[in-house]
Amino acid sequence: MLEGTALTAALEAIDPAAFNGPLFRCVSLRALLGLKNDPGGKPVITRDPDFLYADGPIKVGGRFTPKGGAPCLYTGETEHTAKVEKRQGAAFHTVRRKPGIEVTYSLEATLSAVLDLTDRDVPGKLETSRSEIIEPWRFRTDGKVPPTHVLGSAVVASKRFSAIRYPSAANPRGRCIVIFIELLNPGEAVALADEDSIFHQIMSMAGP
Amino acid sequence: MKTLEKADEGSDIVAFGRRDLVTGSRVTQRNPRFWWVSDIKTFYRALGQADVSAGVLALEESSKLAAFGTHIEAHLSAWGKPLIVVGTPKIIGPATMRLFGSHLVKYLPTHVGEVGVENTVEVMRHIALQHAVHKLHQKGILPDTDSTKLLFNPKSQRLDFKKVAGLFGIAERRLAAIVDVLPTTANKTPDSKVIHEKLLPFERIARGLSELDDDQDAFKRWLNTPNPELSNATPLQVIEKGKADVVADMVSAASLGQPI
Numbered sequence: 001m002l003e004g005t006a007l008t009a010a011l012e013a014i015d016p017a018a019f020n021g022p023l024f025r026c027v028s029l030r031a032l033l034g035l036k037n038d039p040g041g042k043p044v045i046t047r048d049p050d051f052l053y054a055d056g057p058i059k060v061g062g063r064f065t066p067k068g069g070a071p072c073l074y075t076g077e078t079e080h081t082a083k084v085e086k087r088q089g090a091a092f093h094t095v096r097r098k099p100g101i102e103v104t105y106s107l108e109a110t111l112s113a114v115l116d117l118t119d120r121d122v123p124g125k126l127e128t129s130r131s132e133i134i135e136p137w138r139f140r141t142d143g144k145v146p147p148t149h150v151l152g153s154a155v156v157a158s159k160r161f162s163a164i165r166y167p168s169a170a171n172p173r174g175r176c177i178v179i180f181i182e183l184l185n186p187g188e189a190v191a192l193a194d195e196d197s198i199f200h201q202i203m204s205m206a207g208p
Numbered sequence: 209m210k211t212l213e214k215a216d217e218g219s220d221i222v223a224f225g226r227r228d229l230v231t232g233s234r235v236t237q238r239n240p241r242f243w244w245v246s247d248i249k250t251f252y253r254a255l256g257q258a259d260v261s262a263g264v265l266a267l268e269e270s271s272k273l274a275a276f277g278t279h280i281e282a283h284l285s286a287w288g289k290p291l292i293v294v295g296t297p298k299i300i301g302p303a304t305m306r307l308f309g310s311h312l313v314k315y316l317p318t319h320v321g322e323v324g325v326e327n328t329v330e331v332m333r334h335i336a337l338q339h340a341v342h343k344l345h346q347k348g349i350l351p352d353t354d355s356t357k358l359l360f361n362p363k364s365q366r367l368d369f370k371k372v373a374g375l376f377g378i379a380e381r382r383l384a385a386i387v388d389v390l391p392t393t394a395n396k397t398p399d400s401k402v403i404h405e406k407l408l409p410f411e412r413i414a415r416g417l418s419e420l421d422d423d424q425d426a427f428k429r430w431l432n433t434p435n436p437e438l439s440n441a442t443p444l445q446v447i448e449k450g451k452a453d454v455v456a457d458m459v460s461a462a463s464l465g466q467p468i
Binding site for chain 2: 031060061082094100
């Protein structure tokens with residue numbers, strides 16, 4: 001992966017791509033509803049679900065997000081990719097095979113400024129590779145900053161791209177998109193796919 | 209300039225005003241928790257100190273309380289400590305009413321006694337703590353810590369070094385080296401404030417117990433199983449490299465449903 005001014009210059013020379021279509025997220029019901037146990041051990045809902053919650057990576061990091069980085073949404077291009085990405089990120093999958101209750105939902109995305117790392121030519125321009133993009137980032141034995149964090153930070157600083165499309169580390173055929181929500185340009189949007197307004201109806205039934 | 213030296217190391221309730229309004233005239237014995245100060249500025253400064261847990265104003269005239277009220281109102285939330293006003297009912301008037309609207313301020317009638325004040329302070333602190341915890345729960349900031357209760361000293365409410373070492377299966381001497389404290393210190397004061405703070409990432413890791421139905425054996429197995437997300441190092445190996453934060457983030461990411 002290029003670094004510093006070389007990376008900045010390389011990003012300047014890459015044309016942003018467009019992406020229009022559904023994206024998927026898979027989260028645990030526990031996280032979505034903020035379930036806590038009351039003193040009797042009964043689960044209690046402590047928050048309204050926020051389907052576009054983008055602060056998680058700020059708190060705990062993400063593949064392209066160093067801790068304390070920009071708010072962003074990590075998504076999969078298919079339901080399956082979102083699911084396997086979430087399950088492999090579930091920390092305890094090494095000793096627990098059965099996941100808890102999961103919620104998979106779709107978002108409608110209209111993006112015009114995507115850095116497409118799945119484009120055959122783009123990784124070469126950044127002097128990176130598929131294997132570097134999908135390698136484990138949370139802990140590196142060499143102690144170096146993960147190349148994906150170097151790239152993510154440069155993308156945010158450039159303001160040229162609002163999202164990165166990249167190969168899934170969990171699904172060899174899958175693709176993911178991380179959207180930097182504060183960098184969305186006019187005309188770009190990400191919204192919960194809720195055509196029948198079911199979510200909104202449920203929320204209004206629940207009261208203020 | 210007046211110094212802030214306390215009369216007694218154990219005193220944690222700073223008080224100003226007429227002591228006889230609290231104790232009654234016949235009480236002569238000193239209560240070691242009370243630190244009676246002679247001027248209001250010392251009182252304000254003392255309330256800003258970390259080891260002072262509450263303040264008591266014993267006043268007879270509402271005009272005095274009204275004069276102090278503006279400064280108190282401005283600083284009350286920063287102090288974040290209970291303030292007990294002892295006096296006759298006449299000190300509550302239009303000019304002081306706003307002060308009593310705060311959940312941190314409580315009125316007690318005269319001659320309640322220092323023990324009565326102490327009990328009220330404890331009740332107020334308990335309610336304030338519950339209130340704060342409830343607010344954090346509402347915001348979804350405070351995770352479910354039921355699974356990590358076993359790591360806390362029930363009396364001090366702080367993490368206990370020995371209990372953490374036990375759950376993680378780490379020798380106490382080794383854990384002391386990881387969190388950079390002397391083994392003798394950890395042995396003598398296993399739940400000191402300093403050690404508690406150094407153990408916080410371990411508590412975040414242990415929250416993962418809830419994902420494993422509180423099965424401590426499974427938790428230990430997980431700690432010793434190579435994890436692809438950690439470049440195939442085991443969580444324990446990463447912790448032993450002084451990177452407990454990295455493992456804690458991985459556990460938090462899992463509870464947030466973050467992808468890899």
